[in-house]
Amino acid sequence: MKIVGLHSALRTAILAVALCAGVPSAGHADDFQAKLAYCKTCHGLSGQGYHGYYPMPRLAGQQPKYIENQLRAFIEHRRKNEIMANVAHALSPSMVSALAHHFRDLNPPPLGGGGSGSAVAMGKRIYEEGLPESNVPACSACHGPDARGQDQIPRLAGQLPDYFHAKLVNWAAERGQNSSMPDSSAIMGPTSHNLTKSQISAVAAYVSSLR
Amino acid sequence: MKWIWPKLAILALLCSPVPSWAGSSIAASVRDCTWCHGTGAQGYTIAPRLAGQRALYIEAQLRGYAAHIRDNPLSKQYMWGAAANLRTDTVRDLADYLASLPPKSAHDGRRVLVERGQTIYLQGIPDANIVACLACHGPAGQGVREIPRLGGMSYFYLKRRLEEWGQGYHSASGSPMPLAASTLGPDEIEALASYLSFVK
Numbered sequence: 001m002k003i004v005g006l007h008s009a010l011r012t013a014i015l016a017v018a019l020c021a022g023v024p025s026a027g028h029a030d031d032f033q034a035k036l037a038y039c040k041t042c043h044g045l046s047g048q049g050y051h052g053y054y055p056m057p058r059l060a061g062q063q064p065k066y067i068e069n070q071l072r073a074f075i076e077h078r079r080k081n082e083i084m085a086n087v088a089h090a091l092s093p094s095m096v097s098a099l100a101h102h103f104r105d106l107n108p109p110p111l112g113g114g115g116s117g118s119a120v121a122m123g124k125r126i127y128e129e130g131l132p133e134s135n136v137p138a139c140s141a142c143h144g145p146d147a148r149g150q151d152q153i154p155r156l157a158g159q160l161p162d163y164f165h166a167k168l169v170n171w172a173a174e175r176g177q178n179s180s181m182p183d184s185s186a187i188m189g190p191t192s193h194n195l196t197k198s199q200i201s202a203v204a205a206y207v208s209s210l211r
Numbered sequence: 212m213k214w215i216w217p218k219l220a221i222l223a224l225l226c227s228p229v230p231s232w233a234g235s236s237i238a239a240s241v242r243d244c245t246w247c248h249g250t251g252a253q254g255y256t257i258a259p260r261l262a263g264q265r266a267l268y269i270e271a272q273l274r275g276y277a278a279h280i281r282d283n284p285l286s287k288q289y290m291w292g293a294a295a296n297l298r299t300d301t302v303r304d305l306a307d308y309l310a311s312l313p314p315k316s317a318h319d320g321r322r323v324l325v326e327r328g329q330t331i332y333l334q335g336i337p338d339a340n341i342v343a344c345l346a347c348h349g350p351a352g353q354g355v356r357e358i359p360r361l362g363g364m365s366y367f368y369l370k371r372r373l374e375e376w377g378q379g380y381h382s383a384s385g386s387p388m389p390l391a392a393s394t395l396g397p398d399e400i401e402a403l404a405s406y407l408s409f410v411k
Contacts, residue, residue: 034394038340041390042347050387052347053355083334083343090337 032098035091039099046108048158055163060108064100066154069183071096078178078185107211114161114205123206126199134194139203142187147210152184157210164204168192237304240297244305247289253315257285259368263314268359269306273297275383283372283380316363320405328406331399340394344403347387352410357383362410369404 039059044050049058059067071088073079091099114120127147130138142153149155156164167174171192175185195203245251247258254260261269275281276294297305320328332352335343344361348354352362361369376392395403 034340037390038337038342038394041342041387045385045387045390050347051356052358053349053353054346056346083346086334086337086343 032095035095036099036102039103044108044111047103047106048108048111049160049163051111051160051162055160055166057163058110058159059103060106061148061158062100062103062155063149063151063153064097064104065152066149067100067103068096069152073175073183073185076178076181078176078181078183079174080177110158110208110211111160112209114164114208115201116205116209119202119205120209122199123202123204126195126203127206131194131199136191136194136199139207147207156207159204159208161201161204161208164208165197165200168195168200168204169197237301237308240301240305241308243293244309251315252309252312254317254365254368257367258289260314260317260364261309262312263363264310264360265354265356265358266303266306266310267357268354269309270302271357271383273302273306280384281380281382283375314360314363316411317365317408320366320408321401322405322409324402324405325409326406328402328404331403332406336399341399342391342394344391352407361407364407366404366408369407370400373400373404 040047042050042052042056043059044056047058047060049060050056070079071084071091074081074084074088077085088096126136127139128145130136130141139156140147143149143156144153147155147157168188169192171185171188175188176183192200244261247255248261249255249258252261254262272281272290273294276286276290277297279287279291281290294302331341332344333350335341344352347358348361349358352360354360373392373395376389377395379389382388
């Protein structure tokens, strides 16, 4: 018992030190601006996302809880992405929170580019009504009628269509990669599995056009 | 000065990398490029290699010179004039042709800096807010669409370009490069330029 007590005391102490170290002060305003510029270098100068060699997702308007959870997912290897794991390791909890709340309040127009006309119409129907015959629920049920997400559930509105498509066609290898740490991404497993590639493209076209 | 033009003309005919196009306007335009960028467009002294460069990048830069957007001193001195009177279809043909040429690596950086440069290129330095170059330029520096190929370009060109971003010069509107380069110090620039000059 003594050892257990010591352990938990030690953990509390480490946590306390970590939290104190992360508390922002006026002197850290420059640090925040520098880190924000660092994020925007890849994710778009207004957080609107950017097409580099890889599509880098839109962060503008994203749910802070979702951003925080994903940055933890990179560190915990629930999402495998070496670049983002390095990025996340260099962020204090208070910096993550400050960045996430900054991005939530940005609202640049979407980059779009997912297609138009019939694809968007088909995507809208799947988004709002699902595909009962394929056991696909309506996306709007969780991501909201305006696709802005809620809490841990991400905003999809304005997301880069190629990013969206790449994640959904490969969900089983994209998320939930640490079997000892199951997470809420498992909810999307059956849904993404039951969508065809062209249906995923259609939903991508629709949500990527939303403001 | 009089004697130099006939000599150069003969040289151009001998060195023309597209003999099958001799006489067409695109062949003449390619010869205009190779005066400075070298036979085979592999780059020569201050003029960068164009062989194997992304066609959309070449097109965008030529448009940028004509519109005086790319404004570093050597661009002003040489490329503003060179790009001033190119027709849209000539620009496209030139870009496609130059992109199709197989690029050779310059190998002119400092070998001792290669490992350091590779680490910065692939991983960035998150604690110093230095981004990983590969996110946009690709794992082998191959570039994509309007994002240039960097692998195998010359050390001196890469170094100068990375320095120029920090000096406030522009290349394309909306480019993240001024921001990306703003956190690079002289040591990081040396290392990146060295590494990239050896990439195949």
